[in-house]
Amino acid sequence: MASGNEIILLEHGSGGQASQELLEEVFFPLLKDVLPLDSALLAPAAEGKMAFTTDTFVVTPIFFPGGDIGSLAVHGTINDLAMVGARPLYLSVAFILEEGLPLDTLKRVVSSLAEAARRAGVQVVCGDTKVVPRGKADQVFINTSGLGLVPPGTDVRPERIVPGDAIIVSGPIAEHGLAVLSAREDLGLEGLRSDSQPLHRAVSALLEELGPDLHALRDPTRGGLGSTLNELAEECRATFVLHEEALPLRPEVEAGCEILGLDPLYLACEGRFVAFVAPERAEDALAVLKRLPETDSASVVGEVVSGPPRVLLRTRYGGTRVVTRLRGEALPRIC
Numbered sequence: 159m160a161s162g163n164e165i166i167l168l169e170h171g172s173g174g175q176a177s178q179e180l181l182e183e184v185f186f187p188l189l190k191d192v193l194p195l196d197s198a199l200l201a202p203a204a205e206g207k208m209a210f211t212t213d214t215f216v217v218t219p220i221f222f223p224g225g226d227i228g229s230l231a232v233h234g235t236i237n238d239l240a241m242v243g244a245r246p247l248y249l250s251v252a253f254i255l256e257e258g259l260p261l262d263t264l265k266r267v268v269s270s271l272a273e274a275a276r277r278a279g280v281q282v283v284c285g286d287t288k289v290v291p292r293g294k295a296d297q298v299f300i301n302t303s304g305l306g307l308v309p310p311g312t313d314v315r316p317e318r319i320v321p322g323d324a325i326i327v328s329g330p331i332a333e334h335g336l337a338v339l340s341a342r343e344d345l346g347l348e349g350l351r352s353d354s355q356p357l358h359r360a361v362s363a364l365l366e367e368l369g370p371d372l373h374a375l376r377d378p379t380r381g382g383l384g385s386t387l388n389e390l391a392e393e394c395r396a397t398f399v400l401h402e403e404a405l406p407l408r409p410e411v412e413a414g415c416e417i418l419g420l421d422p423l424y425l426a427c428e429g430r431f432v433a434f435v436a437p438e439r440a441e442d443a444l445a446v447l448k449r450l451p452e453t454d455s456a457s458v459v460g461e462v463v464s465g466p467p468r469v470l471l472r473t474r475y476g477g478t479r480v481v482t483r484l485r486g487e488a489l490p491r492i493c
Contacts, residue, residue, distance in 0.1 A: 216491055
């Protein structure tokens, strides 16, 4: 890369010498411990089912308390695989870079992505880079696809949710959405951090302990817990009853939501899941989750009952309200 070229230029997306220099000086050195990028993956066949997912990350700001767009891209894709019971194995990564992006910023993002993959035990096996003119993107967008293995006998899906199931949330909600909003608008709210983290090890531990008594999983990302539960209630055609006093919510998040007039049920999580478990195994599930640092604040927040597809909240004052599905996005550009 020529001396003085400390920002992304359109020529870095040309496929020529500048592109090769970008790969050799930024991507290959930072990703070498995960696995060198290649044009395609040749993987051995495995017993069980293969799970495949893809996602695109456009968060702004790209750095926020508790994470950044690089680590978020890894965690989000890993967690999508984990929600169907899969053990994540491989990732592809594609970067869309805006002309003028500082190279130091790109290096921070790629380093964070590589470290997140390394810690999660997944390999980045192929990728791509494109550069678009200034003003046609917002610094950097990342697309990741993930491939994972679902062990034989694993069956977690919304259709298995039945009346009586306990509803468990793996940790405090609304942290990612509020942390990103505070950073974006420079609100000065203290003590906020995104919950962005991989969840596959916690899911694996649950599956090992509960087996078929773990009925369904979902990560409440865009739209938060309220929107996610509405989607699941529609899919299994049942009523979910939540108990407000049982919802895990950190004091700083609760205070921030009160100040801003936001409902934490609709703010995104990026490192939490909701699990539906046979009622007689709920305590076993909690015991497993509380032994793990990423889920040590898990709690039973409600139950499934017979009825029309809807979500009800029993308030701490004894009333009941319907948790409706949002028509639009509560907060844009949070993942």
